[in-house]
Amino acid sequence: MNPPDESLPTNPFQTGARPCALLVDDEPSIRSIMTLVLDKLGYSVSAVASSEEGLKMAGKPAGERFDLLITDLVMPGMNGKDFARKIVEITPSTKVIFMSGFPEAVAIGLGIDLHKDCFLKKPASLEALRGAIAALCGELPPAE
Numbered sequence: 269m270n271p272p273d274e275s276l277p278t279n280p281f282q283t284g285a286r287p288c289a290l291l292v293d294d295e296p297s298i299r300s301i302m303t304l305v306l307d308k309l310g311y312s313v314s315a316v317a318s319s320e321e322g323l324k325m326a327g328k329p330a331g332e333r334f335d336l337l338i339t340d341l342v343m344p345g346m347n348g349k350d351f352a353r354k355i356v357e358i359t360p361s362t363k364v365i366f367m368s369g370f371p372e373a374v375a376i377g378l379g380i381d382l383h384k385d386c387f388l389k390k391p392a393s394l395e396a397l398r399g400a401i402a403a404l405c406g407e408l409p410p411a412e
Contacts, residue, residue, distance in 0.1 A: 286310060286311065286312045287310065287311055287312070288311065288312045288313075288314070288333065288334050288336070289311040289312070289313050289314070289334065289336040289338060290313075290314050290315075290316070290322055290325065290326070290334040290336070290337045290338070290339075291303060291306065291313055291314070291315040291316070291338050291339075292315075292316055292318065292319055292321075292337070292338070292343070292348070292351065293315075293317070293340040293343070293367070294340060294343045296317070298340070298367075298390060298391065299315045299316075299317070301391065302315070302392075303315045305394055305397055306338070306397075308394070309394075309397065309398060309401065311335075314334075318344065318345055318346075319339070319343060319345055319346040319348070319351035320345055320346065322337075322339075323351070323354060323355075326355055326358050326359065327358065333359055333362075334355065334362050335361070335362065335363065336362065336363050336364075336365070336404075337352055337355050337356075337362050337364045338364075338365045338367060339351055339352055339364070339365075339367070340366075340368060340390075341366050341368040341374070341375055341378055341380065342368055342370055342374065342378070347378055348366055348367075348368075348378070349366070349378045349379045349380060352364045352366070363386075363401075363404040363405060364385070364386065364404075365386045365387075365388060365397075365400050365401075365404070366380055366385060366386065366387045366388070367387070367388045367392060368387070368389065368390060369389070369390040369391075372387070372389075386400050388400055
């Protein structure tokens with residue numbers, strides 16, 4: 269894995285540009301709600317239904333750089349943990365939030381460290397998501 273690019277700010281809200289989020293969830297209702305929430309928090313959102321679609325977006329030669337990845341853990345095909353690992357290999361500065369509607373034991377079984385990784389239980393509230401972003405970026409996104 270490549271070392272993080274030190275020239276990039278840790279907090280995407282410090283750049284002045286709208287930060288980009290990649291949202292991956294196989295449930296259309298979760299994608300819709302989370303897209304609205306992330307937009308309210310100031311993110312430009314790309315929402316896809318599978319890790320394969322997300323990898324296609326991130327792997328294009330002129331692929332979008334994502335400041336934040338929010339991924340479901342349990343999906344058909346590649347699970348969220350393996351998918352996040354691939355995205356971080358492409359863009360090491362990407363911050364990752366894992367989500368699941370399954371019990372925490374399932375997350376642990378997929379390799380999530382509840383003390384180290386950022387994990388939210390679905391459905392996550394606006395405040396839970398803001399708190400997770402603050403923990404990852406060191407600052408809350410501006411409230412609207």
